[in-house]
Every structure is written in C-alpha cells, then in structure tokens.
Amino acid sequence: MKTAVLGFGTVGAGIYEMLSQAKGLEQGPVLVRPGKDDAPFKKTSIEAVLSEPGVEAVAEAMGGIEPAFSYAMAAIKAGKHFVTSNKALVAAHGIELSAAAREMGVGFLFSAACGGGVPFLHNLSIAVESDDIVSLGGILNGTTNYMLDAMQRRALSYGEALKDAQKLGYAEADPSADVSGLDALRKIVLGSAVAYGILPTEGLYNEGIEHFTDEDVKRIQARGLTCRLVAKCAAVPGGKVYAYVEPVLLKASAAECSVLDNYNLARYEGKCSGPMVFIGQGAGRWPTASAVLRDLDCLLKGRLYMLASDCREGSADNEACRHSYYVRLPGSFTGCFEVKSYSESDGVAELITKPMSVKSMHELATRLRAEGADIFFAELEG
Numbered sequence: 001m002k003t004a005v006l007g008f009g010t011v012g013a014g015i016y017e018m019l020s021q022a023k024g025l026e027q028g029p030v031l032v033r034p035g036k037d038d039a040p041f042k043k044t045s046i047e048a049v050l051s052e053p054g055v056e057a058v059a060e061a062m063g064g065i066e067p068a069f070s071y072a073m074a075a076i077k078a079g080k081h082f083v084t085s086n087k088a089l090v091a092a093h094g095i096e097l098s099a100a101a102r103e104m105g106v107g108f109l110f111s112a113a114c115g116g117g118v119p120f121l122h123n124l125s126i127a128v129e130s131d132d133i134v135s136l137g138g139i140l141n142g143t144t145n146y147m148l149d150a151m152q153r154r155a156l157s158y159g160e161a162l163k164d165a166q167k168l169g170y171a172e173a174d175p176s177a178d179v180s181g182l183d184a185l186r187k188i189v190l191g192s193a194v195a196y197g198i199l200p201t202e203g204l205y206n207e208g209i210e211h212f213t214d215e216d217v218k219r220i221q222a223r224g225l226t227c228r229l230v231a232k233c234a235a236v237p238g239g240k241v242y243a244y245v246e247p248v249l250l251k252a253s254a255a256e257c258s259v260l261d262n263y264n265l266a267r268y269e270g271k272c273s274g275p276m277v278f279i280g281q282g283a284g285r286w287p288t289a290s291a292v293l294r295d296l297d298c299l300l301k302g303r304l305y306m307l308a309s310d311c312r313e314g315s316a317d318n319e320a321c322r323h324s325y326y327v328r329l330p331g332s333f334t335g336c337f338e339v340k341s342y343s344e345s346d347g348v349a350e351l352i353t354k355p356m357s358v359k360s361m362h363e364l365a366t367r368l369r370a371e372g373a374d375i376f377f378a379e380l381e382g
C-alpha cells in the first residue's frame, strides 16, 4: 500500500523511513513546505500528493489543526485511508473525520496520538469489541513524568528538572501544554472516545505539575508517597464520562511508581479481562512512527476504524468522581475544606480532605489561587 506522508519532521521522517522496510507498504510522496522540496519524493501541495499515481493511504505528522484538518478531509474525499499521530486534530475533529471516512469506505486510525509507541488505543479499540471497559487512564505525558521523577529521585528543583527535560528534547521551548496537564487531557479524551463512544469537549479538568515544589517533595516523601501526573476516565450514569488529569500521590507498591524517566504507563480495566497495563516510550521518532506503521498494517488487514459509528461529542461529569485530596496551602486559606487530618508549620498547612468531587477540588483551587493562595493538591489513591 503506497503511503503518502504529510510533514517531514521528527515523526514524519521516521514514518517515511520505516515505510521502505515494512511488509505490504511502500513509500509515497511527502508533503513539505515550499522551498523544502529538495528531493523528488517531496511535494509542496496536497493536490500534488493526492494525485500521485497509486497512493492509497495518507499518514499525517504535521501537527496542529489547520491545515491538517483540511488536508485530512481532502485525502479521505479522494478515497485514501487516513492515519495520524496528531492528538489535537483528533480531539477537535475526530468524529467528523471518522464519519467522512466511513462514508467513503476508507480507514481512519490514530493510535500514535495517545501514548506514542505504547500500543494503548490499538488494544483498547480491540478490547471494546468484546468487553465493557470499566476505566482507563495512566501516565500519558512523558515530559512531566521525566520532571517528577527527576525531582523525586534526583532531588532536582522544578526549574532544573524542566531545563534538563528541554536539553534532552523531551520538553518544548514552550512547555505549557505538558506541565499544565493539557497534553495528557487531550489524550484521555481520545481514550474516552474509543472506550465509550463519547468524546468529551466540556466539563474537563486538568491540574498539572506547575505548583509542585522541592519542599512538596520532602513533605510527601515523609509520608512514604510518590507523585505522578495521572489521567483518569470512566463511564458514569446518564450516558456521560468523567475525564480529568491531576497529580496523584501513590504508595511505593503502585505500578505508576516504577515508571521512570520519560516513560508512559497506560491502563484500562475490562469487566471480564480485568486490568491491562502498558508501559513504554510515549514519544520519540521511532516509537511514534512504529505506532503509525501498526495502524497502516491494520488497514492492510481490514481493521479500518477505532471510533464506533455512533461516537458523539459530550460533556464530562467530574462531579460524579469523588476521593480524598492532599492539599498544601497557606494556613489562612484552609477554612473552605472539610478535613480528615490537618497539620501546620510556619504558616504552611497540609491537609487531607474528606472525599470531595474532582470538580469541587479543581474549582476551589482556581478560586483560592485567584485570591492569592499558593496551592498544591493531589489525589490520594487508595
């Protein structure tokens, strides 16, 4: 199957190279920007790419929403299968792309968009065919896992951990989507669409790691706990899901604590299968390109879709999910919490809340921060 590649960066160049060695696949043209067409296989317009004889599939690795969406629609309407590693594109337009692909009888797969090389969405999309998914989630952002691990195992400050991650190419110059939890949120939204046929676009919450300090590391280590940034999602009554990202404090025996450096851990629990856990490289040229190649191989074998035909947009209900939180904040701001335990030293309070909803905790933190409080909060698991 001759496959065109859109974008010749980290992932696109990896896909192009892997196509030359893959059974049943063949290198097609590559879309680059004008001025970068320094080889015969490089083209500078989507029309030139799609009109190349024999192209049956298009693999998008440009990133962003436009022109990726227009090019995706053009490819699908020209009767080409479409695969992508672009989570922003699928989170924004996955349902339209899936419907258009079904109408044209071509495939639409995106397993590289969540978990990079970790075969999470691929396996989840197979599992839903024969099992009910109880819950899904995990460590879906390698950059923040690298930083949290560096802060807790190597005692680096937040700033040092971020610089290190940037030096190693894990974090972008602008790391805000990673450290705010937004990147992981976009990925869990795709997991929800695959597992439950609901792509939530509203009612979502993401708390990242920006408020986690080296002093917090000492405090939670004194409690024998480890912090990881975790995405969670499950179906709730009323045809909705909960879906959110927040720091979680875990006991050493939790699988997440053994996930070091920039690795990802993605998990789902099937009603019949029980828990399934996948650990691997969530990003990088070869792991990500290998996931795209797996999707292309699925197309060859007739597996064309990851989204059900009735998949729809919806809103998340994060009021439905409740647990206790660990909260560190100025002693003068503790009055709005119902607490299980409380301690205060030098004006800094640490408290464990009674179970409260994800929505209430995230909204309370936003309000107290607007009033000037410096707060770190994390879910207490178990």
Ligand SMILES: NC(=O)c1ccc[n+]([C@@H]2O[C@H](COP(=O)([O-])OP(=O)(O)OC[C@H]3O[C@@H](n4cnc5c(N)ncnc54)[C@H](OP(=O)(O)O)[C@@H]3O)[C@@H](O)[C@H]2O)c1
Pocket: 006, 007, 008, 009, 010, 011, 012, 031, 032, 033, 061, 062, 063, 064, 067, 085, 086, 087, 088, 112, 113, 116, 282, 283, 284, 285, 288
């Ligand atoms: N890198 C990873 O490890 C990883 C992992 C999982 C998923 N992804 C996803 O994969 C996608 C690509 O990521 P990447 O890391 O490969 O990014 P990248 O290295 O920046 O590559 C993107 C390439 O696409 C080109 N491009 C962008 N817009 C274009 C246009 N309109 N026409 C032609 N070429 C265009 C860029 O060219 P210019 O340089 O000229 O702008 C660049 O060469 C993103 O959606 C990302 O979220 C990446």
